[in-house]
Amino acid sequence: MDIIMYLIQLVQQLYKQNCFLIQFICKYIPIKQWAFDDSHSPKYQKFKIDNLPKVISFKQEWNWTDLISYYQKRYGKTIKPVFRHGECNVPTDCTCPQCNAPYHYLMWNDGKKQSQLLCKVCHSLFSV
Known part of the structure; x- marks a missing residue:
């Protein structure tokens, strides 16, 4: 006990x-x-965090036919489809994500790499 x-x-x-x-x-x-003791060190003072960028949506309310008629009225010229010297290897089901222009108005922007397309109507760049 x-x-x-x-x-x-x-x-x-x-x-x-x-x-x-x-x-x-x-x-x-x-x-x-203790947890934030190293944040006051002069080595870490030069590292600053930037403000977050603003996200802007570039979705337009007009489509490619509206743009072609606008250019016709404004400049008196029509936007013609891309004149292709050789065989066209732009996918036929591919359209511009901004103005929905068909593949007739799309061309390769980076030559032999063929990874980036340029829309002739709205001049936007995108990849397939």
Whole structure:
């Protein structure tokens, strides 16, 4: 019985010491400052975060037929389909994502790479 009482008293004493140490740490050692201590270093002062860019939607309400008629009225000239000297390898189901112009008004913008298309009507660049 003496051993059990001794161990209970020892556990209570250790518990009190732990409580005292936790209170001491909370009062005199700010834990929040540990997490952000390196952010005040001069090495990190030169790294600044830019403001986020504004996302602008370029979806237009007009389509390619409206643009062709507008150019006809404004400049007196029509936009003709692309004159192809050789075989056309622009996919026939491909259309411009901005004005929905058919493949007759699309041409390769980067020559032999053939990874970027240019719309002749709205002059937008896009990839297939």
